[in-house]
Amino acid sequence: MHKSLYSRPNDVFLALLRDVRLERRLRQSDLAVRLGRSQAIVSRVESGARRLDITELVAWLAALDTDIVTFAKQLHARLEGDIAGVKRRAAKRLRTATFGRS
Structure with missing residues (x-):
């Protein structure tokens, strides 16, 4: 399995985090203040x-x-195509492993 840090799902996750912040019209520094953390x-x-x-x-x-439920639903919607592709590839690998190459 490849590292999730450099995967498309992680890219989608990060983009959604950023998009939610931008939808709230917050700069990184505004969010940092709310979190009690640095902008960095x-x-x-x-x-x-x-x-x-x-x-x-x-x-x-x-x-x-x-909240996490709303965020998870949004993330799932953005990843839906990726999830279907992963399931298809896994099923194909299982068929190949079980029945040999056809």
Whole structure:
């Protein structure tokens, strides 16, 4: 399995984090104040240089006036095509492993 840090789903996740912030008309520095963190941290997270754990994500989303369920639904909608592709590739690998190449 490849590292998720450099994957399309992670790119979509980061883009959604940024998009939610922009929809709220917040600058990185505005979000940083709400989080009690530095603007540099917000920048590093949005660029993918720093990851959020689940508890940080919940706090981040609260600072953006949203919740994890809403965010997860939005993320799922953006990833739906990717998820279908992963399932198709996994099924193909299983068929190949089970029945040999056809």
